[in-house]
Amino acid sequence: MQRIEQLRTQFPSMYIDAFVVTEQINILYLTGFQLGAGDGCLLITSKGAYLITDDRYQEALQELQQDAFDTVITRDYYGQLADLCQQHKITVLGFESTLSYNIFSILDELMVCDIVAFDDTVEKQRSIKAPAEINKIRAAAELNSAGFDYLINHVHAGMTERDVANLLDWWLKKQGAARSSFDTIVASGPNAAKPHAMAGSRQLTNGDIVTVDFGYFLDGYTADITRTFGIGKLVPQLEQIYQTVLQASQAVIKHAVAGIDGQILDSYGRNIIKQAGYDDYFNHGMGHGIGMAIHELPASYGPNAQIVVQSNQIITVEPGIYLPHVGGVRIEDDILIYDHSNEVLTNAPTDLIIL
Numbered sequence: 025m026q027r028i029e030q031l032r033t034q035f036p037s038m039y040i041d042a043f044v045v046t047e048q049i050n051i052l053y054l055t056g057f058q059l060g061a062g063d064g065c066l067l068i069t070s071k072g073a074y075l076i077t078d079d080r081y082q083e084a085l086q087e088l089q090q091d092a093f094d095t096v097i098t099r100d101y102y103g104q105l106a107d108l109c110q111q112h113k114i115t116v117l118g119f120e121s122t123l124s125y126n127i128f129s130i131l132d133e134l135m136v137c138d139i140v141a142f143d144d145t146v147e148k149q150r151s152i153k154a155p156a157e158i159n160k161i162r163a164a165a166e167l168n169s170a171g172f173d174y175l176i177n178h179v180h181a182g183m184t185e186r187d188v189a190n191l192l193d194w195w196l197k198k199q200g201a202a203r204s205s206f207d208t209i210v211a212s213g214p215n216a217a218k219p220h221a222m223a224g225s226r227q228l229t230n231g232d233i234v235t236v237d238f239g240y241f242l243d244g245y246t247a248d249i250t251r252t253f254g255i256g257k258l259v260p261q262l263e264q265i266y267q268t269v270l271q272a273s274q275a276v277i278k279h280a281v282a283g284i285d286g287q288i289l290d291s292y293g294r295n296i297i298k299q300a301g302y303d304d305y306f307n308h309g310m311g312h313g314i315g316m317a318i319h320e321l322p323a324s325y326g327p328n329a330q331i332v333v334q335s336n337q338i339i340t341v342e343p344g345i346y347l348p349h350v351g352g353v354r355i356e357d358d359i360l361i362y363d364h365s366n367e368v369l370t371n372a373p374t375d376l377i378i379l
């Protein structure tokens with residue numbers, strides 16, 4: 025498989041002979057096979073690869089037509105890993121730094137070779153999307169955008185925040201979404217001043233600003249979208265901050281191209297919010313990478329971000345203003361980065377909608 029080979033080409037610069045993958049999502053990315061969390065590992069050597077798991081997966085693996093890796097069925101994952109490393113005369117084994125201390129202790133006791141931790145090895149590879157991945161995220165973004173279009177045609181005063189979240193969940197799953205990538209945020213009225221408020225029992229009332237932040241998986245990849253709308257007439261301040269957030273979003277999207285520094289990209293939007301007098305009320309990063317997980321590399325970019333955006337990465341743009349006891353506004357889009365431009369994948373309307 026090309027992804028395994030791409031990882032293998034990094035071995036010389038990492039000064040390792042082999043690499044073991046234990047993160048569930050990274051095993052899926054490299055092999056196309058879904059293990060449960062903690063149900064095995066993937067050993068990649070200079071010439072081969074071994075998916076080490078137990079007999080619960082044996083039949084499914086036999087049905088998987090592939091020649092990129094061999095399957096090793098055992099209940100002693102790490103004992104078998106140590107045996108394979110000895111058979112292949114591995115002297116230095118790389119492992120993911122996210123490994124639990126418990127498993128590290130097991131490896132430290134069993135392994136004859138040196139073991140060395142590495143940060144984000146597979147994650148960096150995952151951050152650059154292949155054409156097939158881009159198409160899947162584009163489809164997820166279109167479906168999630170359609171979910172918002174459905175929602176605004178059915179939401180009304182008197183519904184609870186939880187009612188709104190459940191309606192969205194029902195419709196998106198009916199259209200083919202697998203599951204949500206995080207608990208959907210529906211924050212109304214003063215709750216909208218809390219960036220990560222969960223949908224609760226509060227009823228939507230006239231005069232409310234309502235923020236809905238959600239992401240659903242389609243074919244293994246997720247989108248991430250936020251829209252804010254009003255119920256009845258809003259106070260002028262809420263309408264003002266909506267337009268400020270929208271301008272900030274548009275400014276970031278305008279400047280998002282490959283090679284731009286994350287701090288600079290963030291500043292295009294954050295400065296608009298600052299000039300409007302709300303810099304103390306924007307308290308999170310401007311966005312993050314998405315893909316097989318809701319948060320991927322590039323990590324959150326903001327005033328202290330040490331990242332450079334690269335071509336074929338997909339990132340969110342999500343400025344916000346949150347006024348305690350009043351309400352808040354966030355607008356979030358997913359964009360595909362090109363060398364000299366970008367493509368907005370989430371096509372739900374961003375103009376202020378009043379229901």
